[in-house]
Amino acid sequence: MKYKSLVLAAFLCIASLISAQPKYIFYFIGDGMGIVPIIAATELNRTVYNGEKPLTMTQFPVSGFCTTYSANSTITDSAAAGTALSTGYKTVNGMLGVTPDSTAVYSMANVLKDNGYGVGVVTTVFADDATPGAFYAHVPSRAQVYDIDCQFIDGKVDFLAGANLKGMTDKEGNPTDIAKKYEANNIKVVYSLDELAKVDKKAVNKVVLLEPNPFNNSNVGFTIDSIPNMLTLPQMTQACLDHLMVTSPDKFFMMIEGGNIDHALHGNDAGTAIKEIYKFDEAVKIAYQFLQQHPDETLIVITADHDTGGMVIGRDGKYYADFNAIERQTLSKDQLSLDCRAMLLSRTRTTWEDMQTYLCTKLGFWSDVKLNDKQTERLHNLFDKTFSNANEINDDKTLYSSFMGFAVEVFRVLDEVSRIAWTTGGHSGNAVPVFAVGKGSEIFSTLNNNTEIPEKILKVAGYNLH
Numbered sequence: 001m002k003y004k005s006l007v008l009a010a011f012l013c014i015a016s017l018i019s020a021q022p023k024y025i026f027y028f029i030g031d032g033m034g035i036v037p038i039i040a041a042t043e044l045n046r047t048v049y050n051g052e053k054p055l056t057m058t059q060f061p062v063s064g065f066c067t068t069y070s071a072n073s074t075i076t077d078s079a080a081a082g083t084a085l086s087t088g089y090k091t092v093n094g095m096l097g098v099t100p101d102s103t104a105v106y107s108m109a110n111v112l113k114d115n116g117y118g119v120g121v122v123t124t125v126f127a128d129d130a131t132p133g134a135f136y137a138h139v140p141s142r143a144q145v146y147d148i149d150c151q152f153i154d155g156k157v158d159f160l161a162g163a164n165l166k167g168m169t170d171k172e173g174n175p176t177d178i179a180k181k182y183e184a185n186n187i188k189v190v191y192s193l194d195e196l197a198k199v200d201k202k203a204v205n206k207v208v209l210l211e212p213n214p215f216n217n218s219n220v221g222f223t224i225d226s227i228p229n230m231l232t233l234p235q236m237t238q239a240c241l242d243h244l245m246v247t248s249p250d251k252f253f254m255m256i257e258g259g260n261i262d263h264a265l266h267g268n269d270a271g272t273a274i275k276e277i278y279k280f281d282e283a284v285k286i287a288y289q290f291l292q293q294h295p296d297e298t299l300i301v302i303t304a305d306h307d308t309g310g311m312v313i314g315r316d317g318k319y320y321a322d323f324n325a326i327e328r329q330t331l332s333k334d335q336l337s338l339d340c341r342a343m344l345l346s347r348t349r350t351t352w353e354d355m356q357t358y359l360c361t362k363l364g365f366w367s368d369v370k371l372n373d374k375q376t377e378r379l380h381n382l383f384d385k386t387f388s389n390a391n392e393i394n395d396d397k398t399l400y401s402s403f404m405g406f407a408v409e410v411f412r413v414l415d416e417v418s419r420i421a422w423t424t425g426g427h428s429g430n431a432v433p434v435f436a437v438g439k440g441s442e443i444f445s446t447l448n449n450n451t452e453i454p455e456k457i458l459k460v461a462g463y464n465l466h
C-alpha cells in the first residue's frame, strides 16, 4: 500500500511537471526595434554609464532571431508583421488580421481568451494602430481605423491602452460614434490613471485607457522630451497587470508594444530611440518581477515586428563611436523641429547666437559635444538661409513626422559626431532579436520565422494556433 501510494505520488508529480503550462504570458513587441539600436543601448551603458544601467531583456537566458518578411515583400510594414506575430499568417503589407485574399484570420489572443485567459493589449502609439489592432481586428487596410475600433467591441481584448484611438474622430476631426458605441456596450474609456482607479473592474465589460493629448498627433510622447503627466509604457503595463489580476487572476495574456521606438527610428533619431528602448525595458522589468513571484507559471517573450531605419554603428572609415553625444541629447528631433518652427514664427527675432545657446543647452553642441569648423559653418549657413527667409524651411517628411530642414541638419551633424548612420527612413529587411525567459522559453532559441512566434507561445501554453 505504502509502495503504491509512493508510485502514485511520483506519477502525479511527474504528470504535473509535464502538464505545467504558463498561466501568465507576457508578449513584448518593440516596434522597429532591430538588434542595432539595442546594441547601441548596451554600448551606451558600457561606455557612458560604466555598466550601471544594463537592459533587463538582454540578460534573459534565451535569445534568438526572427525573420520579418511579409507575403509580398522582404520589407514588411507593421500591419503585415503584426498579423504574422498575432495570427501566424503572412499577409500583404497594409493588410491587418486577414490573409492576402482578405479572409479573416484569428489572433492567438482569441485562442487564449476562449480557454479562459484574460487579455490585455498595451501600446505607446494609437491603440487602433497596426500592431495592437492585429490582436483584435480584421480589415483589408490598416487605414480603416473606424472599422478597427468597431471590431474591438466584440473582440477578445479585455484591457486596451494607448495614445488615443484614431477612429474616435473622422478625417475632418469631428467625433465619430465610437465613444457612444463603447458606452452602449459597457466599455469604459478613461483618460488618466486617476480615472482608471475609480473604475469598478468587475462591473465593466472592457476598459480602454487613453492618453488624451498624443504628442505630435502620433504617440504618447517621447521619454527623452520629459513631457509632464504623459502616460508611459511602464505605467500602462502596470495598469493592465493590475486590471487582469482582478478580472482574471488565474491566467492572462498581455501584449505590450513599444510603438514609439519605431517613430523615433523613422525619424533617424538614435538618442530618442535608445531612451525609448530603455523605457520599454522598464515595462519588461515589471513582467520580470512578476515572473520572479510566479517562476513556474510565467513566460515572457520579447521580439520586434521589423527593423526600422537600418541603423549602423560606425561610419566614415573611423574605428570609434561616441555615445556621450547621444547621452547629452535632451530632446527628440520632433521637439527640436517644433521649437525651431516656433522660433521662426515668433515676433522676436532669433539670432545665430541665440540658436547656438539653444543647441548648446539641448544637445551640448560646442561644449560637451565638439563640432568641427565645417559642421559649424554648415549649420550657420542653413540657419541664415532659413531664419532670414522663412520660405526656405525645406521640410523633410517621414511616416509620422514632418521635420524642419534645419532640425534635420542638426541631427545629421549629431550622427556624424556619434558615428551613427542610417540606410532608410522606412523599415529594413533585417532580422530582429528574440529574448525569452520562463516556462517553455527554450524553444525560441533559433532563427524563428515571425509566424512561428505566436504558434510557439501557444504550443508552450498547450494550445494550437490553427
Ligand SMILES: [Zn+2]
Pocket: 032, 078, 262, 263, 266, 308, 427
Ligand atoms: Zn514603422
